[in-house]
Amino acid sequence: MSNSIPLSQPDITDLEIRYVTDTLRSGRLALGPRMAEFEELVALRAARTHGVAVNSGTSGLQLALLALGVGPGDEVITPAFSFVASANCILHVGAKPVFADCDPGTLNVRPESIEALITEKTKAIIAVDVFGNPAYMAEIEALANRHEIALVEDCCEGLGGAVKNRPIGSFGRVGVFSFYPNKQVTTGEGGVIVTDDDALAGMCRSLRNQGRAADNRESGPGLGSWLVHERVGYNYRMCELQAALGVAQMERLDDIIDTRHLLAEKYNSRLVTNPHLILPTIERETRMSWFVYVVRLNDQFDGTDRDEIIAGLRRHEIGASNYFPPIPLLPFFRKTYGYKPGDFPMAETMSQRTIALPFYNAMTDYEVDLVCQTLELMIQRVTFSRN
C-alpha cells in the first residue's frame, strides 16, 4: 500500500459491484433494461423528460450539437476557461468555436460576455458549470431565448447542483452529463444527454445507434429493421455494465454529494485564514455540486510559483493539478485560429494561479490536514525563495 493521496478516486461500494455482477450474469450486455433505467434516473435528477445514454460526455455534446443542426459555417460560443471537450465538440461537427472570457470570481462566463460575441452566424451557446459551480444559467437561458439561439448546458461537472431550486441540466434546449471516473458519479466512461424535446431526443437516440430508427433494438418488435440505417450515425452506445454501475451510483447520489459538501467545508474552514489563498466563490441562490476543490493563489503569485507548488505537492505524493489551461491557448487552437497570450486576460490570469487539490469521498480528516499542511509549506517555500 502506498501512502500517496490521489487527486480523485471513484466512490464504489458493494452495491455497484453487485449490480455490475448481476448484469454480467444476465447475459444482456447492450441496449438492455439497465441503460433505460439509468437514463430515467439521470433525466429525473435534471427534471427532464428524456435521457439518452452515450459512451462519453464528449460524444453526448457532439450529438446534441448535431441534433440541433449545428454544422459548417456556424459559430458556437463556449468558455475559454473549461475542459477542452466543451470546445472540441464544436470542431467535431465542423463549426467554429468562439471563446468567452470568464468572471474572476466564479470562473464561469457571465451573460454579458456571451451577448457581446453574438453574430448572425451564432447557432448555439455552450454554458459550462465549471467545477460544479452552476453557471449564470437562468440569465443565459433568457438571453439565448431573446436571440433565438439554442442553449446547450455542458453540465458534465455539475450533476446534483441547482440554481434557485432549478436543477443543473434543466436549462436550455439540451444538457449533457459526463460519468468519467473523476466526476461526482461514474460509469467508467459514459454520458447522458437530457432534454424535454421529443424530436431532439429521438435524433440523439438514432445518432448514437448507427443512424437506426430511434430505440431500434436487435431483437425488438421491428423485426428486420436492425439493418435499416436512416442516416449516418455513430456507435456511441453505453453498455449494460456501465449503466448498471451508473444505476447504483445514482441510487447513492444524495449521499455522494453530501459527503463532497462536507469535505469541501473541511477544506474551506482549514484554509480560509491563509492570506495567500482565494477559496471557491459560490453565488447566492446556487447549490454547488462539488466536482473538484480548486483554490487560487492571490495576485502576488504567478504561473511559475504555482507550478512549483504543484510539483512540491507531487513530490510529497499528493495529487494536484492545474485545472484548467485556457482552451484557446492550447496548441491546436493557437495554430488554427491564431489566438495568443493576452486574448483572454481573465481566463489566463486565473488559470495561472489555480490548484486542484485531492478530492474524493474516502478522504480522511488526517489526509485533508496533511494536504493543507503540505500546501502551506510549499507556499511558504516559494515566498521565501523569492525574497
Ligand SMILES: *Cc1c(COP(=O)(O)O)cnc(C)c1O
Ligand atoms: C468531463 C467533461 C466533459 C467530457 O466528458 P467525458 O465523459 O470525459 O467525455 C465535457 N465538458 C466538461 C466541462 C467536462 O468537465
